[in-house]
Amino acid sequence: MSSIYSQLESIRSKKGAGFLVLIDPDKKNDVRIEALVESVNRSGADAILVGGSLIMDSGFGERAKKIKSLSNVPVILFPGSVSQLGPHFDAVLFMSIISGRNPTYLIGEQMIAAPIVKDLNLEPIPTGYMLFNGGGHSTVEFMSNSRPLPMNRPEIAVAHGLAGQYLGMKLLYLEAGSGASSPINNETIEALAVNCDIPVMVGGGINDPSVAAQKVKAGASFVVTGTVAESDDSSNILSDFAQAIHGA
Numbered sequence: 001m002s003s004i005y006s007q008l009e010s011i012r013s014k015k016g017a018g019f020l021v022l023i024d025p026d027k028k029n030d031v032r033i034e035a036l037v038e039s040v041n042r043s044g045a046d047a048i049l050v051g052g053s054l055i056m057d058s059g060f061g062e063r064a065k066k067i068k069s070l071s072n073v074p075v076i077l078f079p080g081s082v083s084q085l086g087p088h089f090d091a092v093l094f095m096s097i098i099s100g101r102n103p104t105y106l107i108g109e110q111m112i113a114a115p116i117v118k119d120l121n122l123e124p125i126p127t128g129y130m131l132f133n134g135g136g137h138s139t140v141e142f143m144s145n146s147r148p149l150p151m152n153r154p155e156i157a158v159a160h161g162l163a164g165q166y167l168g169m170k171l172l173y174l175e176a177g178s179g180a181s182s183p184i185n186n187e188t189i190e191a192l193a194v195n196c197d198i199p200v201m202v203g204g205g206i207n208d209p210s211v212a213a214q215k216v217k218a219g220a221s222f223v224v225t226g227t228v229a230e231s232d233d234s235s236n237i238l239s240d241f242a243q244a245i246h247g248a
């Protein structure tokens, strides 16, 4: 079985770009989880990300297990904190918040997570996480106690992306936070895609398939949606996203 990272690479080269659906397990019962994963299974999405900035109860592990048991696609942890690590994932985005200057999220959490990742035999995908200012204050900004990058300064974004690449990261994750009023702009994505050799994943505030297609045309290799999947009947919209992203 090839690594999840090589599976993502192959999706990118075969389909042009990949579509990932973020499931935030916070406050979701079994019925809701089942409906969400079924929608993803039917949609043509390529993988599920599981994670959340703040989990308001103790059910994260059980819900992750449920998601993994139902999913037809790889389930990748997108951790809000080290406490979300567990055995029910195919890989983990092993992230460092390279847009910020808070050592806890640059290396501190990673140092605590590393022995657990090894013990779980979980595939780590080294990921440079870049938080942008999408208007308002995101939960990630508050939780990470780090300042987001300005959206209108692509050269600052490129310098961070290149630094991530030269530090050995395999992926750049750009976002303005879940539910951002402005998703990452096309100029920033294009600048990073042109200047960096590692794939760019973009999420946060992408609520329309045509916007997702624009992000791919700008250079995104992967698009992530979370909030749109939460609508009552998400299966149609997720299929529309899959088609838009794979056909862009």
Ligand code: 1GP
Binding pocket: 022, 175, 177, 178, 179, 180, 202, 203, 204, 205, 206, 224, 225, 226, 227, 228
């Ligand atoms: C957050 O990209 C994800 O990291 C999802 O964002 O909920 O806005 O789709 P949305």
